[in-house]
Amino acid sequence: MSESNAKGSTPENLAGQALSGAAGCGRIPVFQPHIGVDTLKAVVDAFSLGWLGMGSITREFEEAVGCFLGLKDRHVVATNTGTSALQLALAVGGIGPGDEVIVPSFNFVADQQAITALGAEPVFCDIRDDNLGIDCAKAEPLISPKTRAIMPLHYSGIPCDLEGVYSLASRHGLRVIEDATHAFGTAVGGKRIGSFGDLACFSFDPVKVVTSIDGGAVVVQDAKDVERLHHMRLLGIDRDTIERYKNKRAWEYDVVGQGFRYHLSNINASIGLSQLRRADEFISNRQSHCRAYNGYLAKTRGVITPRTDFTDISPFIYYIRVLNGARASVMEHLRTNGIDCGIHFKPVHRYTFYKHCRKGDLSVTERVAGEVMTLPLHSLMGQEVVARIASKVIEALG
Numbered sequence: 001m002s003e004s005n006a007k008g009s010t011p012e013n014l015a016g017q018a019l020s021g022a023a024g025c026g027r028i029p030v031f032q033p034h035i036g037v038d039t040l041k042a043v044v045d046a047f048s049l050g051w052l053g054m055g056s057i058t059r060e061f062e063e064a065v066g067c068f069l070g071l072k073d074r075h076v077v078a079t080n081t082g083t084s085a086l087q088l089a090l091a092v093g094g095i096g097p098g099d100e101v102i103v104p105s106f107n108f109v110a111d112q113q114a115i116t117a118l119g120a121e122p123v124f125c126d127i128r129d130d131n132l133g134i135d136c137a138k139a140e141p142l143i144s145p146k147t148r149a150i151m152p153l154h155y156s157g158i159p160c161d162l163e164g165v166y167s168l169a170s171r172h173g174l175r176v177i178e179d180a181t182h183a184f185g186t187a188v189g190g191k192r193i194g195s196f197g198d199l200a201c202f203s204f205d206p207v208k209v210v211t212s213i214d215g216g217a218v219v220v221q222d223a224k225d226v227e228r229l230h231h232m233r234l235l236g237i238d239r240d241t242i243e244r245y246k247n248k249r250a251w252e253y254d255v256v257g258q259g260f261r262y263h264l265s266n267i268n269a270s271i272g273l274s275q276l277r278r279a280d281e282f283i284s285n286r287q288s289h290c291r292a293y294n295g296y297l298a299k300t301r302g303v304i305t306p307r308t309d310f311t312d313i314s315p316f317i318y319y320i321r322v323l324n325g326a327r328a329s330v331m332e333h334l335r336t337n338g339i340d341c342g343i344h345f346k347p348v349h350r351y352t353f354y355k356h357c358r359k360g361d362l363s364v365t366e367r368v369a370g371e372v373m374t375l376p377l378h379s380l381m382g383q384e385v386v387a388r389i390a391s392k393v394i395e396a397l398g
């Protein structure tokens with residue numbers, strides 16, 4: 001960590017060097033994937049195996065993800081993106097044409113696209129002011145005879161109100177598809193998200209805490225669901241997955257249903273595996289950066305910081321809320337000082353394609369969407385970089 005410089009690149013972070021070159025000298029990007037020589041070696045080894053597509057390394061990655069999450073009687077099915085994981089989870093949960101899924105509008109559009117890809121309809125729900133996760137009290141009145149599922153997001157890595165979600169789901173017979181793409185490694189009551197509950201989905205896209213460049217995973221309880229997921233993941237083909245896990249192909253097979261081409265290659269899995277070996281290190285670094293940010297900014301007037309000390313949280317982004325309409329000027333001040341920042345999220349109900357969807361009162365979403373900004377958070381960044389970014393936020397408000 002002491003080796004990292006303002007660009008967030010280290011002598012061994014090859015992606016960091018390439019990216020800071022692309023971003024222009026000295027700028028601090030919002031995201032900075034950490035790709036070390038360990039990852040490059042893993043890729044070279046995977047190429048040497050001579051089986052590039054889905055294969056034994058994919059299987060190994062699924063097992064390692066299961067191990068990391070502390071799964072006992074549950075199974076991991078790896079996919080080529082987090083979005084395809086969400087779509088397959090909805091499909092295996094029985095969601096289809098005409099069904100409604102309650103989902104926060106304060107979200108990345110991947111969730112809504114996964115819903116509409118299956119011919120189902122998103123119903124937009126508000127979030128809570130304290131954790132920016134779904135507001136279960138506001139979700140309940142949105143339930144209609146068509147409602148089949150609820151799809152909460154653990155925004156930024158902080159758990160949503162899971163007790164509320166599961167009690168609502170059991171009272172109304174809904175499936176729960178947890179969007180845990182921000183929360184790989186977050187634990188609730190000592191158990192990592194995905195190791196309990198109904199269905200959970202993860203993403204290993206380029207900017208997530210652990211990356212396989214692109215990738216995702218669904219966690220399911222039922223062995224029957226694993227088989228269905230294997231079929232759907234590979235064009236509805238019934239027998240090939242077992243063969244491919246042995247780096248072979250089935251030449252005789254049947255096609256048993258609608259399927260997609262959503263499987264994860266050996267090469268991507270090898271990257272994911274190498275990253276997973278460093279997940280605990282990445283997470284604890286990110287926790288300490290987030291704590292430092294909170295330390296600098298929690299008492300700053302006009303700013304709301306996340307209400308957590310980040311214990312048991314795997315932080316994907318570090319966000320703050322800037323009050324009194326000052327966000328644009330804070331963002332501008334950071335940018336002119338070489339610090340990139342982002343906005344997660346513009347609410348999905350405002351996009352053209354989703355304007356017609358049913359929605360409840362979204363007053364917290366509307367307010368928070370005008371306040372949130374994302375500060376740079378990297379798995380390897382110097383404490384002095386965090387201090388400098390925080391000081392620029394304070395300066396902008398001063």
Ligand SMILES: *Cc1c(COP(=O)(O)O)cnc(C)c1O
Nearest residue numbers: 081082083108110181203204205
């Ligand atoms: C990253 C992400 C996804 C989807 O993941 P991809 O791997 O990019 O397809 C879904 N929802 C949210 C909130 C995300 O941040």
